Amino acid sequence: MGTPQLSVLLVSWNTREQTRQCLESLAATADPDLDYEVVAVDNGSTDGSADLLADQARVRLIRNSHNTGFAAAVNQAYRRSTGQLVLLLNSDVRFHPGALSRMIGYLRERPDVAGVSPLYLNPDGTFQQHYVQQPSFAATIALVTALRRLPGFRQALHRFQMRGEDFSRPRQLASGSCMLLRRAVLGQQTIFDEAFPVYWNDAVLARQLAQAGHELWMIPDAVVTHTRGASCRLLGPAIRFRHLLGSMVEYLRLTQPRHRMVAFRAALLADHLVKRLLGRPVQLDLADLLAALRGDVGPLPDGDTRDWVVLFSRTRWSVPQHQTVLEQLESGQRLLFVDPPGRRPRWRSEMTPIGSTAWRAVAPTALPLGDWLPPVNWINRRVAAGVLRAWLDRQAGARLLRLDDERARPVLGRLGEDEVLPAGAPRPLERSGRG
Structure with a gap:
């Protein structure tokens, strides 16, 4: 078997549906005469992603027993690949017709260019600003602190995020979510620095290539849809x-x-x-x-990564009364049912599993009579939210907050929730790959 022209490097971690759509769009956009391989690394998924990949004819699958991180998995795939062109591809990307051939054609026409990325659209068809420059020092501070509210820091952050820039023409920049590179500009064994397991590895790569005199470009006539949100959302x-x-x-x-x-x-x-x-x-x-x-990112989670539907209810948990709540959960969801505060102070909290799909939380009650006095209820709910957030912070999975008790509104924004669900039944959310 000869060396393929293109090697697609794909990392999978509990994004089965997005991975399927990504591979289907890749097959649809590839020219019939394009010889390509897909080298996929599954980082210990529990949602059937690895089995899906194993059933794909073009995919060479590497199964990891645990989550090694995005950078290490890309490097694993790279060492098994052989193509002279290398496509870094997130599982939440879907190609529009002709996108891949235009990216390959651009590198053929521009031998001075080391890599190329497409134009990103949101799932609703609007433009997605998914490009950044190398950040200034002020931009890094603004990115992670409230100083972004100050004019100087806010402007630095906006420059880093390239707000208001023109992306209707080719630009000298790129994005690691979908980037086609020449193997000749890469190292022999690695693409990404594994000291950056999830974030900033693409910025480091872009910086290294720029220092070596290599150019990365974005072209607007190659278009992809990017769901964004990523496997990172499951962290x-x-x-x-x-x-x-x-x-x-x-x-x-x-x-x-x-x-x-x-x-x-x-x-x-x-x-x-x-x-x-x-x-x-x-x-x-x-x-x-x-x-x-100190630069210590901590471990990556393994095991169950289902979304948490955190339900604040008017009544305490009982199996007969709340069985319908469990039946409403989607396959990618699990329930954290929070009992209302008691009338008497309670200083201990309890987290009790209810089968395989739910947990019951009994949070502390700081002050008595909270169900009668709104200010006391506000304090009790805030205390409960702090305890629940500390517990959820040790668990993988996105947080979807649902309030069946209007008195629980003081917890809004206190759980680090990804989304607030309507008061009715939990609804599924689409998951995505890294991005």
């Missing part, structure tokens, strides 16, 4: 933010002098303490924040 907010921040610290070590690292850490700590003093939610507890500021 949960705290794990996701720790990876983002910890990798950012490593990126700053590569690009900034030592005194700016001190200033960056001081800004993050000050931001954290002010939010605590004002009673605002924080994305990490102090221990995890300090670890991230």
Whole structure:
């Protein structure tokens, strides 16, 4: 068997439906005479993603027993690939007709260009701003602190995010979610630096290629739909933010002098303490924040990554009364049922599994008579939200908040929820790959 012209590197982690759509669109956009291979790495998925990939004729599958991270999985696939062109492809990308051939044609016409990316659209057909520049120091601070509200930091962040830029013409920039590269400009064994397991690895790659004199371009006549949100969404907010921040610290070590690292850490700590003093939610507890500021991103989760439907109810859990709630859950969801606060103070919390699809949470009750006195109820609900968030931060999966009790509104925004569901039945959310 000869060497294929193109190697597609695909990483899978619990994005079965998106992976299927991605592969179908890839097959549809590829020219009939294009000889290509797909080298896929499944990072220990539990949703059947690996079996789906194993059934695809063009796919050479590597099964990992656990989640090794995006960068390491891409490098695994790269070492098994042989094509002279290498396509980095997220599983939440779907090609429009002719997109891949236009990207390949651009590299043929421009031998001075090292890589090319397409134009991104949202699932509703609108333009998706999925491009960034190498960040300035002010932009990194604005990205992760409330200083983004100040004019100078806000402008730096907008420049980094390329807001208001013209993407109707080819631009010298690229995105790692879908990037076609020449193998000749890459290393022999690795593409990404594995010190950046999930975030910032594509920024480091772009920086390395630029330093070597290689150009990366975006062309608007090659179009893809990008669901965005990624497998990263399944990490949960705290794990996701720790990876983002910890990798950012490593990126700053590569690009900034030592005194700016001190200033960056001081800004993050000050931001954290002010939010605590004002009673605002924080994305990490102090221990995890300090670890991230050392560049420690922590472990990646394995096992169950189903979405959490967090239900605040008017009544305490009972199997006969709430069986219909369990029946309404989708296959990609699990329930965290939260009992209302009691009338008497209670300082302990309990998390009890209910079969394989649900947990019952009994949160602390800080003050008595909260069901009669609205200010006391507000305090009790906020205390409960803090305890529940600390527990959820140790679990994988997105958080979908549903309030069946109007008195539970004080918890809004306190759980790091991805979405607030309507008061009716839980509804499924579409999942996506890294991005």
